[in-house]
Amino acid sequence: MRALNDRDIWLRCGTLFTPFQRLRDCILHIKEGKIYQILSAADPRDIPDAEIQEELDSTVAPGFIDLHVHGARGRDVMDGTLESLHAMSAALAAHGVTSFLATTLSASDSDTEVALKGFAAHHAKVVDGARPLGIHMEGPYLNPIRKGTHNATYLKPTEPETFRRFIEVSGNAIRKMTVAPEMDRGLKLIREALNRGIQISIGHSDASVEQAREAVNAGVHQATHVFNAMRPFHQREPGILGLVLTDNRVFAELIADGIHVHPVAMRLLWRVKGSDRTILVTDGLSAVDMPDGEYPLGNKKVIVRDGACRDPDGTLAGSTLTLDRAVRNLVEWLDVPLYEAIASASATPARSMKLDNVKGIIHPGADADLVFLDGDLVVQKTMVAGRIVYSRNTDQHKSRGATV
Numbered sequence: 001m002r003a004l005n006d007r008d009i010w011l012r013c014g015t016l017f018t019p020f021q022r023l024r025d026c027i028l029h030i031k032e033g034k035i036y037q038i039l040s041a042a043d044p045r046d047i048p049d050a051e052i053q054e055e056l057d058s059t060v061a062p063g064f065i066d067l068h069v070h071g072a073r074g075r076d077v078m079d080g081t082l083e084s085l086h087a088m089s090a091a092l093a094a095h096g097v098t099s100f101l102a103t104t105l106s107a108s109d110s111d112t113e114v115a116l117k118g119f120a121a122h123h124a125k126v127v128d129g130a131r132p133l134g135i136h137m138e139g140p141y142l143n144p145i146r147k148g149t150h151n152a153t154y155l156k157p158t159e160p161e162t163f164r165r166f167i168e169v170s171g172n173a174i175r176k177m178t179v180a181p182e183m184d185r186g187l188k189l190i191r192e193a194l195n196r197g198i199q200i201s202i203g204h205s206d207a208s209v210e211q212a213r214e215a216v217n218a219g220v221h222q223a224t225h226v227f228n229a230m231r232p233f234h235q236r237e238p239g240i241l242g243l244v245l246t247d248n249r250v251f252a253e254l255i256a257d258g259i260h261v262h263p264v265a266m267r268l269l270w271r272v273k274g275s276d277r278t279i280l281v282t283d284g285l286s287a288v289d290m291p292d293g294e295y296p297l298g299n300k301k302v303i304v305r306d307g308a309c310r311d312p313d314g315t316l317a318g319s320t321l322t323l324d325r326a327v328r329n330l331v332e333w334l335d336v337p338l339y340e341a342i343a344s345a346s347a348t349p350a351r352s353m354k355l356d357n358v359k360g361i362i363h364p365g366a367d368a369d370l371v372f373l374d375g376d377l378v379v380q381k382t383m384v385a386g387r388i389v390y391s392r393n394t395d396q397h398k399s400r401g402a403t404v
């Protein structure tokens with residue numbers, strides 16, 4: 001008989017999305033935190049029945065990956081504390097997220113360094129929920145004309161020395177950076193970042209179509225919360241948006257909450273990008289999993305009403321969206337096949353970060369990061385590296401965000 005050790009897990013899954021294939025009644029074998037093999041339940045096998053955990057009522061899928069999230073449960077990445085990373089990690093896991101990029105907001109250099117140093121010091125200790133993959137710096141090299149909720153005081157042209165210092169104090173944890181490519185020396189910074197393995201996402205940008213194309217030709221393959229905080233489309237100057245929509249090399253972040261982007265615009269993006277180029281993100285703030293009210297954002301406040309976050313002047317400021325809800329929204333509003341919606345929250349963000357084969361997919365050798373969904377696509381359990389880190393049955397944090 002096959003030698004079993006403590007770390008072997010055998011899950012009999014009613015429905016499993018890899019996400020590209022739907023498998024019925026299969027057995028998922030997890031060993032040492034990784035997917036080891038996938039067997040048909042009908043195959044002759046030598047696993048004792050007692051070892052098999054039945055998950056016949058769940059849809060099992062790769063855990064979700066949020067590449068753009070600022071906070072949750074009253075905490076923010078800018079706090080730079082272990083408590084904040086823990087709060088985010090727990091909240092995200094409750095929504096099926098197994099890994100995320102802790103996302104900064106444009107701030108003074110010293111406040112930015114507090115966040116980066118805090119991440120460097122603490123991220124390795126965050127093992128009981130969604131795992132931080134690194135940092136997404138949203139700013140400060142953004143165009144004030146398209147600042148969204150970012151404080152214009154802190155936006156500036158690129159500065160190579162400061163940029164290198166950011167990388168250093170983060171302990172080389174910056175994985176992605178949103179940059180407006182038309183800013184002074186923007187392309188130079190983009191080339192340096194790409195050379196250092198940092199993915200660049202163009203956004204908060206007033207770039208012309210040519211400026212955006214130059215950035216993509218230089219190796220940029222992502223765009224930040226498409227439609228939001230970018231020059232709008234015009235038929236004679238399609239701008240950054242026109243380039244992003246028509247250049248197949250570019251992955252597009254989408255905040256699918258129906259507040260940031262109208263469902264008709266979501267459908268347009270889906271038609272041109274599909275599941276293999278659309279990355280579902282939340283842009284979630286500290287108000288995620290919290291009631292309506294006022295929350296700090298940098299040194300401003302945001303007002304949350306009916307789940308929408310706005311500056312006092314009415315500008316949209318991040319969201320209270322969660323990735324499980326984004327997946328449901330795509331399925332409900334756009335009639336997207338479930339496996340495609342799941343891919344946009346798992347395999348596609350992983351591929352955009354060059355983590356395919358490791359994250360966002362269920363196949364031998366990949367990390368055993370899984371989400372278990374019920375028939376209404378509500379998260380029942382979340383597994384990270386072979387360990388259950390969230391179970392709806394024992395959820396202590398009953399909140400609006402944790403329900404449909």
Ligand SMILES: [Zn+2]
Nearest residue numbers: 138148225229
């Ligand atoms: Zn933004």
